[in-house]
Structures are given as C-alpha cells and as structure tokens.
Amino acid sequence: GESVGLHLPTLSVQEGDNSIINCAYSNSASDYFIWYKQESGKGPQFIIDIRSNMDKRQGQRVTVLLNKTVKHLSLQIAATQPGDSAVYFCAENNAGNMLTFGGGTRLMVKP
C-alpha cells in the first residue's frame, strides 16, 4: 500500500488576509521557477512563473518574489479566499525541461 508521508507545513490564514508562502531552492544554477497549486485529489495547477533575470512578477492576486542571493522564492496571495485552500509547491528548472519540486505547503483559509 501507500506509505505514510511526512506532514506538510501548514499556513493558516483568515479569509481576506494576505498569505505568504515561502520556498528555499537548492540549485544556484536554476533559471526558471514556477508555483503550482494542488487541490486534494487533483493534479498541480500552474499559478505563476518567474525567470532568474527578474526578482518580482505579479499576476492576478498573486505575486512571486525571487531572491537569488539566498536562493529563496515566495508566493504572495492577496485577499486570500476559501478557494485558495490547497497545497502549494514551488518548482525550479535547472536542466532543460526538468523540474525539481519543493516539499509543499498546505494553505488553510479560515472563514
């Protein structure tokens, strides 16, 4: 059967508040980063991406920040809604089309 996995770190926020999800990546040569959202029982959904020649990129209600000096990536969600509840994964691209995924963070939005 399936093995028992590690507990994901969880971020709990109040509806309407801003959320910040952090990710540390490992390879300083990585040049492309993506945030994915995964709801229970579903595949990951692309949220936003950023290339290494940028340090900030904004989408609709989401902002990704990249700090290459400390190899840190963050996802900011403005005015968090119950529908934002999910597990969020960062992924780094460092070899052509290969992605390396972070461990994931569970976002829980309290009404």
Add this chain to the structure above:
Amino acid sequence: GAVVSQHPSWVICKSGTSVKIECRSLDFQATTMFWYRQFPKQSLMLMATSNEGSKATYEQGVEKDKFLINHASLTLSTLTVTSAHPEDSSFYICSASPGQVPDTQYFGPGTRLTVL
C-alpha cells in the same frame, strides 16, 4: 489553453493486473511528457521523461520493465503499470511541455491507482 487530460481518473484492480494510463495534451503539442508519482502528503516524485518517438528516460530506482512508457505522438503518452501489486497503489500524474526552454509543465488531473 494548455489543458492536459488523463484517463482513467481512478482505477481499482486485482494484484497481477496490468493497468494503462493515458495522458493527452488537448490544445497543444507536447514535445516532452513527464510521469510523476505522488504519495499522500508528499511532493511529486519524477518517474520518467518521455520525448515523442524515442525511449523514455527513467529516474534512478524506477523499474522500466515495471512502468512501461510509450510516447506515440505529440499529444499522447501512456504509462502501463505491469503486473501491479499493492505497493504500486499511488496517485500517478502526468505533465506535458510545449517545448520552449526553459519550459513550463502543465499537469493532468492525476490517476489514482488502487491495487487490491
């Protein structure tokens, strides 16, 4: 745009059965397709990378004779779990890349395999 489908979404089978999972890119041509496995509360584990018309590249520790991958066209890849056993029960997810470098992967909805 960039929709990837998987079929079936859930399959339950007896031990020893072979199960085929299809992954299709619906509105773009996928130069490369990827197969992942995910256990509960864990991140995605890459199993193999496949390019259309060539043999798949398997990650270390993944048995290629156990997990057969065929990338028959630019919109279809299949994963066959041969002689499935309970330890193969998992959530299998495919992704597809349009072929730019660097590239975004678009994921399918996943297939839950339960082997009794």
